[in-house]
Every structure is written in structure tokens, then in C-alpha cells.
Amino acid sequence: MTFSISALLDQHQQEKLDLHEKYLNNQMVKVLKTIGYDRLYKRATGQYLYDHEGNEYLDLLSGFGVFAIGRNHPAVIKALQETLTLELPNLVQMDVSVLSGLLAKKILETTPDNLAKMFFCNSGTESVEAAIKFARYATKRENIVFCEHSFHGLTNGALSLNGEKIFREGFGALLPGCSSVPFNDLESLEQVLSKNNVAAFLVEPVQGKGVNIPDDNYLPEVERLCKKYGTLFVADEVQTGLGRTGKLWAIEHWGVQPDMICMAKALSGGFVPVGAVAMTQKVMDAVFNRMDRAVVHGSTFSKNNLAMAAGLATLQVIEDETLVKNSEEKGRMIMSGINAMVSKYEFLKEARGKGLMIAVEFQSPKSISLKAAWTMLETANKGLFCQMVTIPLFKEHHILSQVAGHGMNVIKMLPPLNLTDKDCRAVLDAFDHTIAETHKVPGSIWTLGKTLAGHALKK
Structure with missing residues (x-):
């Protein structure tokens, strides 16, 4: 049959x-x-x-x-069909793939110059989870700060940074050391960062819940304050990234350089889930600092050939059209x-x-x-x-x-x-x-x- x-x-x-x-x-x-x-x-x-x-x-x-x-874009369908017919080795694990290397290179060519490395995962919430872990390890601090009314995902770590009560209530204790400040409020942010114990500040350049837009000086000052107090500045561009706001990355509206960018959604072309974190060389080297730590964080399906092909084709469509x-x-x-x-x-x-x-x-x-x-x-x-x-x-x-x-x-x-x-x-x-x-x-x-x-x- x-x-x-x-x-x-x-x-x-x-x-x-x-x-x-x-x-x-x-x-x-x-x-x-x-x-x-x-x-x-x-x-x-x-x-x-x-x-x-x-x-x-x-x-x-x-x-x-x-x-x-758009849905069912023929260029992405063609790339996926071609990938399926090539009988490529996929997810060998004790190996690295050409397509993931090419997608990493393509993405980093579009990001601020301070970002030099990529980590791939399967979704936006996974990219946030990775950013939390990387920030804590790189800074040797535990605390993470996020904004009220933010949305960074629904898995346990990402949920700990979710600014909406309805998503959090009833799921028990979440990650320790996570606290919120009002969006677009620099004074409140500095009060928290000045304690010199915050690993990262995660923020959506434009808040998805309500489409809240910051003042012109907000993100530049966020960048300055994070550098002043040794906190990593993480831009959650899962929804705002890849052209959504009229710039390829929303942070371009304010000319800032975060230490990490979380991305997903549009990168998939709507076919194969793919998420990623772009980061500085310093963050990457801090986390993967020895050969025995080469697999200290990863995701089984993250660099699969179909996801990488979808990402490459999607970026080409965004550019061509x-x-x-x-x-x-x-x-x-x-x-x-x-x-x-x-x-x-x-x-x-x-x-x-x-x-x-x-x-x-x-x-x-x-x-x-x-x-x-x-x-x-x-x-x-x-x-x-x-x-x-x-x-x-x-x-x-x-x-x-x-x-x-x-x-x-x-x-x-x-x-x-x-x-x-x-x-x-x-x-x-x-x-x-x-x-x-x-x-x-x-x-x-x-x-x-x-x-x-x-x-x-x-x-």
C-alpha cells in the first residue's frame, strides 16, 4: 500500500x-x-x-x-526539494556541515560588526534559552533582567523572562535571579544594573505585545549602561528580525551593537523550524573554551540540512525581492x-x-x-x-x-x-x-x- x-x-x-x-x-x-x-x-x-x-x-x-x-514560496520549496534529492549526510553529529557554515556566514554578513559567531537551534524560545545560559557562563553572574510586558518564549527559562502574568501563573517556581523593569525606563534599568550582578538584559527592540516603540535614546543608552556595568546586551529579534520593521534588523533603527541577537520565525521560510543566536567572539570563546566543552550546549536537530537550506533560501528571497x-x-x-x-x-x-x-x-x-x-x-x-x-x-x-x-x-x-x-x-x-x-x-x-x-x- x-x-x-x-x-x-x-x-x-x-x-x-x-x-x-x-x-x-x-x-x-x-x-x-x-x-x-x-x-x-x-x-x-x-x-x-x-x-x-x-x-x-x-x-x-x-x-x-x-x-x-509569504506562504509556500517557490524558491524555498525548490531549495528543500533539491536538498531532499541530494542524499546528503545529515546530522552526522561527530562532524560539521557545509550548509550550517554557509548560513552562519550569510547571517553574520548582515549583523553589526561586533558579532562574529553563530549558534543554531530550533526556535525562538530555544534561542532565548541559549542566550540565558551563555550570558550566565560568560559573565559568571546569575541574574537576568527583562522588561515588563515582554514575550521571550514559553519554555521554562524563557518563561522566566515573560512579562505577562497569564503565561506564567500556575507553572510553579521558575528560574531564580530573573527580574523585570518597565520598558523604555532607563532609570529603573540603571538601578538594577548598578548592583553589578546582572549577566544579561534581554529586550525586544520593539515589544511584540502591544507593539511598543522605545524613545530614540533608549536602546543606545541601554547599550551604554550594559557596557558600564558589565552586563551583556541581548536583542530579542525573534519577531522583529529579517525585515519586519523596515530594516533587516530592528536594532538598525537605533544603530546599536548588542552582544547577542536572538532570531527565528522568518528565518524558516515557514517550512522547517530554525532559530539562532548571533554573538561576539568573546561570548562564544567563554562558553566553548576547551575541547571537552565543545558539546556543552547544543540541540539534536538544530543544524539539520533542511533547516539550513530553508534559511539560506529565505535570506536570498528577502534580498532578491x-x-x-x-x-x-x-x-x-x-x-x-x-x-x-x-x-x-x-x-x-x-x-x-x-x-x-x-x-x-x-x-x-x-x-x-x-x-x-x-x-x-x-x-x-x-x-x-x-x-x-x-x-x-x-x-x-x-x-x-x-x-x-x-x-x-x-x-x-x-x-x-x-x-x-x-x-x-x-x-x-x-x-x-x-x-x-x-x-x-x-x-x-x-x-x-x-x-x-x-x-x-x-x-
């Missing part, structure tokens, strides 16, 4: 929600059904998803930033278009971001009727207004977006970097129409709001 993935999909495609409800996370299935996101997607290409009826959806999430070059420039241009188009609507919509506060990492924030209105409706949602569950916007964006306009974080009145966009002008106009038209509907009280969109509030209050 011939094994066929295509035949399996044809046979069981309609069962996907039932399979997940029975064997996987049934709460996720409940969420999808409640908000009407329970679609049966059959195909994906570039920035678009297609359901079983042939309807097209513009994907503004790109797998939380994984599909920066000038996606970094496109990210900057299309992001500016979307943000300026939404900000032009602020004057006519009381609920709309602002659009902010860099490149195609965009937040649309809403606020309490001044009009009495609108304020009463807003308060009703906020009382039921803070941030519920945004769900009332994202659901019709999806159902009526076929635009997939998400709320930026728990308890936030912020919608986040992380679209593929290959958006077209037509896509941007579709986004602006959809937001314009949907936000206009929220100002009609009572109205059909507020019927949805009451339903969402009812679900929230039942919880």
Missing part, C-alpha cells in the same frame, strides 16, 4: 476540528468556533489563504511573523492611512509601529452613548472592543488579524512583507468600514459586542 499525504488530507480534511477537539487542545477549538474563525483552509500562497469554497483571505498574521516572505524596503513602504502606507481616520472616529486612538509590525489602538470615546457602550464591553472583559473589530474584519472583509495581547485595546498586524498596494488599500477600506460600524449604537456590530460580553461574563 502506497502512503500518501494527499490521500490522507482528502479523506480527513473535514475532520480537522473534531480531531483537535478529541486529541489536542479542545479549548482552542472552542475559541475558533466562538469567534467564527473555524474555517476549512485548503490552500495558501503568498499573503493569501483560501478556504474550501475558494474564498480568499488576506493574512495579516503570517503565522505570528513566520511567513515573512527587496522585501525590507517593501516592508518600510507598505507599513508607512497602512499607518498613515489609518492615522488619517483618527479625526473622524472617536474610538480610534492611533496606528503605530515600524515597517509591517503595526498596532492599531482604540480608546474610550467622549460621546455619552458611545462611552456607555465602551464601558459595557470593558466591564465584561478589558480589550473586548478589539474582538468586536477583528471578527467582522475577518467575516465580512476576509482579513485575518489578532488582538495584540491580553487586556489590550490594540489590534496587531504582522503581514507577509510582500504586501502590494492593492492589499494595503483593502486593509484601509476594511478598517474604515468596520470602525465606522462601531460608531453606530445600537447597530449590528454591537449585537456582536453584547454576545461577546455575555460569553466573557459567563467565564
Whole structure:
């Protein structure tokens, strides 16, 4: 009997929600059904998803930033197919591979000059775990500092640096020596670093939860303070890296040179998980300082040929298709278009971001009727207004977006970097129409709001 993935999909495609409800996370299935996101997607290409009826959806999430070059890019598929047919030795372990060496060289050609070495792993959270270990060993200090509302991953070490309570609560004691400071607060940071016992300060150049952007002097001063107090400066570019913010690396906006950069997501091309840490020669030499320590930290699948091929092909696509420039241009188009609507919509506060990492924030209105409706949602569950916007964006306009974080009145966009002008106009038209509907009280969109509030209050 011939094994066929295509035949399996044809046979069981309609069962996907039932399979997940029975064997996987049934709460996720409940969420999808409640908000009407329970679609049966059959195909994906570039920035678009297609359901079983042939309807097209513009994907503004790109797998939380994984599909920066779009879904199923033919150049990456070709590289993976070629790699599979070459019968290469893979994961020999007591050996080193050509492809991992080439990918390391390619990445380091794009990073600040002070970074000279690479460590590969399988994900963003693994890159953070590596950075924690490397920083502690290189500095002989234990303490790690991170920012409030940050997100660095969900494994035990990375979770210890997670600034959101909902992710941390109930999982018991986490890593000792980890503490947080407010984002964009240099005074608080210096108070902690001045104790001269901090191994590393991990920070997202732009915070993913809420898309919070630092003051212009923040990261340059972070670099200065870390050097002053002997702390390693680690930039978590898992989400912001590889063109997302209109620069290849977000740190380029501020001209800083961290001691380590954590990366993942987009580097995979959306096919084979790959994460990495770029670091200084000093950090590498401190950790792998003797032959008997050559394998003191690693990951079994980390430098597999498919992952390395995917990374090489992805970097080539970003370069060939000038996606970094496109990210900057299309992001500016979307943000300026939404900000032009602020004057006519009381609920709309602002659009902010860099490149195609965009937040649309809403606020309490001044009009009495609108304020009463807003308060009703906020009382039921803070941030519920945004769900009332994202659901019709999806159902009526076929635009997939998400709320930026728990308890936030912020919608986040992380679209593929290959958006077209037509896509941007579709986004602006959809937001314009949907936000206009929220100002009609009572109205059909507020019927949805009451339903969402009812679900929230039942919880």
C-alpha cells in the first residue's frame, strides 16, 4: 500500500476540528468556533489563504511573523526539494556541515560588526534559552533582567523572562535571579544594573505585545549602561528580525551593537523550524573554551540540512525581492492611512509601529452613548472592543488579524512583507468600514459586542 499525504488530507480534511477537539487542545477549538474563525483552509500562497469554497483571505498574521516572505514560496520549496534529492549526510553529529557554515556566514554578513559567531537551534524560545545560559557562563553572574510586558518564549527559562502574568501563573517556581523593569525606563534599568550582578538584559527592540516603540535614546543608552556595568546586551529579534520593521534588523533603527541577537520565525521560510543566536567572539570563546566543552550546549536537530537550506533560501528571497524596503513602504502606507481616520472616529486612538509590525489602538470615546457602550464591553472583559473589530474584519472583509495581547485595546498586524498596494488599500477600506460600524449604537456590530460580553461574563 502506497502512503500518501494527499490521500490522507482528502479523506480527513473535514475532520480537522473534531480531531483537535478529541486529541489536542479542545479549548482552542472552542475559541475558533466562538469567534467564527473555524474555517476549512485548503490552500495558501503568498499573503493569501483560501478556504474550501475558494474564498480568499488576506493574512495579516503570517503565522505570528513566520511567513515573512509569504506562504509556500517557490524558491524555498525548490531549495528543500533539491536538498531532499541530494542524499546528503545529515546530522552526522561527530562532524560539521557545509550548509550550517554557509548560513552562519550569510547571517553574520548582515549583523553589526561586533558579532562574529553563530549558534543554531530550533526556535525562538530555544534561542532565548541559549542566550540565558551563555550570558550566565560568560559573565559568571546569575541574574537576568527583562522588561515588563515582554514575550521571550514559553519554555521554562524563557518563561522566566515573560512579562505577562497569564503565561506564567500556575507553572510553579521558575528560574531564580530573573527580574523585570518597565520598558523604555532607563532609570529603573540603571538601578538594577548598578548592583553589578546582572549577566544579561534581554529586550525586544520593539515589544511584540502591544507593539511598543522605545524613545530614540533608549536602546543606545541601554547599550551604554550594559557596557558600564558589565552586563551583556541581548536583542530579542525573534519577531522583529529579517525585515519586519523596515530594516533587516530592528536594532538598525537605533544603530546599536548588542552582544547577542536572538532570531527565528522568518528565518524558516515557514517550512522547517530554525532559530539562532548571533554573538561576539568573546561570548562564544567563554562558553566553548576547551575541547571537552565543545558539546556543552547544543540541540539534536538544530543544524539539520533542511533547516539550513530553508534559511539560506529565505535570506536570498528577502534580498532578491527587496522585501525590507517593501516592508518600510507598505507599513508607512497602512499607518498613515489609518492615522488619517483618527479625526473622524472617536474610538480610534492611533496606528503605530515600524515597517509591517503595526498596532492599531482604540480608546474610550467622549460621546455619552458611545462611552456607555465602551464601558459595557470593558466591564465584561478589558480589550473586548478589539474582538468586536477583528471578527467582522475577518467575516465580512476576509482579513485575518489578532488582538495584540491580553487586556489590550490594540489590534496587531504582522503581514507577509510582500504586501502590494492593492492589499494595503483593502486593509484601509476594511478598517474604515468596520470602525465606522462601531460608531453606530445600537447597530449590528454591537449585537456582536453584547454576545461577546455575555460569553466573557459567563467565564
